[in-house]
Amino acid sequence: MEFSLSFLAPCVLSVLAIHAWRQPGCRPKGLPHLAEYAALAALGVAALGLVQVAVVGTAVLSFIEAPASRALNANLVTSALVLLVAFIGWVVVRYSRTYLDGEAQEGRFHALMLATLAAVLLFVQSGNLGMLILSSALIGFCLKRLLLFYRERPEARRAATKFALVWHGADAALVIAALLLVANYGTGNLGEIATVASKIGLTWSSSLGIALIVFAAALKTAAFPMHGWLTEVMEAPTPVSALLHAGIINSGGILLILLAGLVQLSPGVMAALVMIGGFTAIFGAAVMLTQSAVKTSLAWSTVSQMGFLLLQCGLGLWALALLHIVAHSLYKAHAFLSSGGAVQAVASLRRPGPIAVPSFAAVLKSFALALVLYALIATAFSVLLGPKTAQALALGAILIFGVAYLVAQGLADLAPAELTKRTALLSLGAAIAYFAFQAGAQAFWGPALPLAPTPGPLEWALIVLAVASFGLVAFAQALFPLWAHHPSTAGLRVHLANGFYMNALLDRAIGGFRSEKAY
């Protein structure tokens, strides 16, 4: 089969983007509705495309008759991502229909939004490195214009400049990587390159190529220390943030997943992913604790979640990484779009009275309980679905430390028994839900993706390091109310709230502190 319905999704959107471009102004007649219908149509073909792949099998699209030149790919991985992006796309375009009503550049906004979506849809089903780079550059080009939607705002111009620098810096790294890889393996075809590379083996230049791909992925997922651009881009209308955090920010992870077979050939690069990802995950999550503005807090949450995604990639848990992309995108799109409810949400926190603070003993108990819960569930799933890899078990342990926090809240001395019961049920539900989702992801995507490598000494060291550091942070978090307001931690809070000044240093380096003349 040569053609997938998923390939139509970007086409539909591009046609309408061009149409929208011709009515750039306020209240373009009928356009906002048309834009939504186009997004809905894209969603329709995306859904059919996934069904097609599942039933009929994979598809490719080539513009010239050569197997190496396939432009687009359709398999279970790409089709699922197309469906995800098209779904988020429909939601944000529908939202924009009302939200942007009456804006001076309403039509232009829709044009840019549709074009960005089309570019993301191309990106996720790229068949070769050229297409990947081209669509990535296109995403950057469109998104920068969306970030400059309120060009008169100096903050918006600063954020857009930073974004473009990092994004296109990553694109440049990808170009070099592509050249190195094609020079080594004679193909830029995403489906073939890993096979060829594993036959020929790594050279220093192809290793550099892979390292550059990981570097690009780290930039695009806003990994430490180049995370600063992401925490400033709430300067565009909310749907742009939703699309960015749910559709675009994933491209780094998608890049790695599309090239999983290749990336996994290099243990050093995988180790780097674990370290960069793990650190960013913890760093972002800690900074998020201190953020009082809802969208800023969500942005830090994304930094952290993308770090976690890199960690999963580094552990070779590709199907779980894909699940994380899907789960995070859906959650984050909703979180941004509904962020106007933060006033009510904060007010409702105080209503039912003070929070019961768990004691040290209660926290210890909760961790023990969570581990028992984990042992039970992991055993059950292993019996049902076969043994899990060490990496998967480690990831499960990290997640269960998170659940322990929920258990701990119910174990506080002052928590009424009914509350203890509820939080216990929630904890159990959460644990079962993510093991079930993970089993599903593994079953659906696992066959299309490489298996996690058998851990050697390096991998084991990293696994232990990751589990220990996440466990420690989780433990500190559960005891948080007991130490957070101690005078000795006041300085830590200040440094965290400022994201360890990485952004300030970047600003200084690129002139972000300068008073700029409007351009």
Added chain:
Amino acid sequence: MFLNHSHIAPVSPILKAAEDAARRIPPAFPLEATVAVNPFLGQTGEDLATASARLQRVAGVRATQPVAAYAAMLENGSLADADLDAAVLSAKSRLKPKDVAALKAALGKDDAQEPVALPTVANLAAEFTGVDWPSIIEKTFGVWAAGQFDRGQALWSPTPGADAFASWRVWATHDLTPEIAGLSGFCAHVTAAPDMADRAILRAAEALGLNDHAAETAFHRLYMDLGGWSQHARWILWQQELAGETDRTLADLLAIRLVWEEALLAHVPEIGGKWAETVEAHSAPLEPSEQDVALAIVQEASERAHQRRLIAILDGKTATNGRPALQAAFCIDVRSEVFRRALEGVDPTIETIGFAGFFGLPLAHKAHGSDVVEAHLPVLLNPALESASHADPKGEQDTRIAARAARAWGRFRQAAVSSFAFVEAAGPLYAGKLVRDALGLGDKATKSAPAPRVAGGLDAKAKADTAEAVLRAMSLTTGHGKIVLLSGHGASVTNNPHKSAYHCGACGGYTGEVSVRLLAMLLNDPETRRGLAGRGVSVPDDTLFIAGLHDTTTDEITIYDDGLPSGRGDDIRRMKGWLKQAGRIARAERVAALPGATSTTIADRALNWAEVRPEWGLAGCAAFIAAPRAGTAGKHLGGRAFLHSYDWQLDDGFGTLELIITAPVVVASWINLQYYGSSVTPNIFGGGNKLIHNVVGGIGVIEGNSGRLRPGLPWQAVHDGERLMHEPLRLSVMIEAPCEAISGVLGRHPEVRDLFDNGWLHLFTLKDGKVDARYRPGLVWADATQDLAA
């Protein structure tokens, strides 16, 4: 007096100036329960032209509309030469143009000139060094303030209970951002600064060379520089003073900002000369320019043009029918006018009444499942009655457990490490939530809360006292209908940080539900009725009070069945039918102004999470009429008038008149001037662009990534994208009462009189539904018909 607590610093003129500057800042109520505040609250002692001059100095904006806006009015004829003439004649300034021609010439002169505020040291330093110090200060101060005033957004907030200045010192001695930006030694500078705000202010004032004359506007300039954070601090002071306490946060903020100025001046000594010039400019007495005066006169003329049209509409009272079958009381809110007119048109046996939506009950209320005390009354007043909508112990416990479990889940979502588990476990389920919210299928039918009760109950005397006071204030001591509907109001909106701004201002930014339900139950209580009879207020036995809530987004009215007698089912059904019909008529009228709405889709706006203009709130408000409804019934007032029912002949000793002028009129003027400020000075008194709002600390919004809190109404609440939906006019108050009685009230309340004498409010008397006399500054009355342009 918030600055006088220092035991070390004596009250110096500098500290006095700091206090005066602080008093010029209006309070901004947190969005959880926000109410409109007059942004010119600190300027009511001066007229519009002077306030405009002051704002130009301290904020770089005029308090009047752009020249182009007035030119457009002249062009399209809505502003006539006669209006200008009348406004010129009545102006008192010695700088005023001699006639209309001179006025027009003055307007045309330098309209291109945009006002610029006097620079701060930060501005001068930025100009000299090229480093954007104002934005660095805004950003770093903003991050600190967001944490300091956070009510629960961040899990890790600063130590609760610490004073702002002390807390900032801890922050600033650790924060490396200023030093990275180039201000080396700033942490040390903060460490060396005095640890008390007063002393820090005095030291900085000395370092900056601020003399006693320059200090006030120089301080005011810095307060304006902090935007909404100053106004939030002013709110803290407001609340404390209402409770008889005081608060120092405002002084702390000034001290913080001054520490910055001091450091920057030391860092860039080269700007010393320019700064000295600025101080010189600050010490010059504040006087409006000819342009300021001319613009204020045209503004007055535009208000006179509106009055001219209004006076033509008010052409005398209509005859009243016999005993009404339905007497429906609504809030004085301008949105009620549309509905009341519609309802009265449905059936001749319907009569409506206007009264402040809290209906006189000063409640401190706890909602269902909540320990938080909410003040359901105008913010000028202190609560005097405690109430709660708590269910039976079991129901209450269930609600609280559910809320606490949801809260624990929320912390699970937010905390480090557990946030990953949350995403993996619950993320996929958000696909369903996205579909639900995208299609507006959210919580459509919310069950109404349990009926509110007064804490501890009321004894017979208290019941009768309360009921009598309310009914007398409503001029509702005789002629009760068979059904008296007490309708509060609130707006259904989704995902809107400014939700409470659409609710009832008279109920402190909450809906009127609690007040009307309590009052209806109180007035139906046989014990209350007996007590009332003994006080000469006879309510017929067959009069039934019913509580309802007018949803101002959908124009539907919810009726609360708090023990309504089954025998009156037919009456109630008929009433519901009327209300439904009236809702349809009101929606049809409102549709015209709502972009993209049809009368069938108007209700969807309440559920659409992307809707930034669910309804128009009080936009357009321009008049306040306190008179018997007979004078305004049947007149199309376009949803622009507050209507307060008042019959002076029933008002012995004019106690009710005094209440109206000092409470509802003042509240209405706050609302009206908030809309004025948000339309005319959107950058300083407006809430900014909703599309990039970022809710901070649960108290307010910032725009995007900036650090400045934005109080006031968002641009989308006053502008439809193509034109301003609020015509910025100062309120015209019209009261049917004798001039002397009104003068008497004003004489006793100089702060209210200020509003009229300085032109922040216009005042007229009515006679038999027609405008009779116009108030002139100094308790003087003129014949309104002569004074008006034809």
